[in-house]
Amino acid sequence: MAEPGPLLGRGRDADVYDLGPGRVLRRYRDPGASAEREAAVMVHARAHGLPVPEVFDVDGPDLVMARVEGPTMLAAVLRRPWTITRQATVLAELHRAVHAVPAPDLLDRRTGPGDALLHLDLHPENVLLTPSGPVIIDWTNAARGTAEVDVADAWLVMSAARVPGPAVVAAAVRAAQGVFPRQFRRAAGLDLAAALPTAAARRLADRNLGEQERRRIRRLAGLPLSARPGSPEPS
Ligand SMILES: Nc1ncnc2c1ncn2[C@@H]1O[C@H](COP(=O)(O)OP(=O)(O)O)[C@@H](O)[C@H]1O
Ligand SMILES: [Mg+2]
Structure with a gap:
């Protein structure tokens, strides 16, 4: 695989590098990880008309795809807070478009009944805004x-997360966090009551989740505040 150029983005499990004209490399830091499944899901999603970067190559932990030019939806909302309602509606429309696609056969991971394609990390940091429309990235969790x-997963994440950053943007982020998830949920128009505990359980299985976030997710999903009812939250 080609030698990577400058680092463009750094996430929890993968780094994204510039690969020259129009291409980026997304590389898992675990050299034993495989991006094959994720690449296949992206190809399937694109073939069904979803706005997803074109995949050029996949090799073990490396995935080469089209470079998408544009800020994340989160960055765009922080820069232009007056677009918040519109962007939350766009996110709900992206969810609807994803769920209209049948899951590919290779996706045997299930989250309850139903055979729709799910992204399971479809929040404003995984949407890039280009002049020709929004593009969905980061398909690691697809199921x-x-x-x-x-929708419940995205709503929980957006409502519970504390976006890190300088104090000057903290107030803007807090304000946005009240409005964005509410508008997103309204625009999605689904009854989330039955799905919230399932979505919360998935998120809570993540060992890296901070204690505060854990508590917020439990509260938002209406779960008991400690893992075992009656026992104190471990510190
Ligand atoms: N196809 C792409 N084109 C341009 N930038 C990208 C592309 N894919 C990812 N990035 C950049 O890398 C960052 C992290 O990518 P992402 O796939 O969301 O991985 P993770 O969240 O697991 O780190 C994105 O926020 C974006 O800045
Ligand atoms: Mg991401």
Whole structure:
């Protein structure tokens, strides 16, 4: 695989490098990880008309795809807070478009009944805004299931997360965090009651989740505040 150029983005499990004209390399830091499944899901999603970067090559932990030019939806909303309602509606429309696609056969991971394609990390940091429209990235968590679980997942993440950053933007982020998830949930128009505990359980299985976030997710999903009812939250 080609030698990577400058680092463009750094996430929890992968780094994204510039690969020259129109291409980026997304490389898992675990050299034993495979991006094959993720690449296949992206190809499937694109073939069904979803706005997803074109995949050029996949090799073990390396995935080469089209470079998308544009800020994340989160960056765009922080820069132009007056677009918040519109962007939350766009995100809900992206969810709807994803869930209209049948899950590919290779997706045997299930989150309850249903056979829709789910992204399961479809929040404003995984949408890049280009002049020709929004593009969905970061398909690591894709699964098969019901739309409600995906919408519930995004709603929980957006409502519970504390976006790190300088104090000057903290106030803007807090203000946005009240409005954005509410508008997103309204625009999605689904009844999330049954899906929230499922979505929360998935998120809570993540060992890296901070204690505060854990508590917020439990509260938002209406779960008991400690893992075992009656026992104190471990510190
Ligand atoms: N196809 C792409 N084109 C341009 N930038 C990208 C592309 N894919 C990812 N990036 C950049 O890398 C960052 C992290 O990518 P992402 O796939 O969301 O991985 P993770 O969140 O796991 O780190 C994105 O926020 C974006 O800045
Ligand atoms: Mg991401």
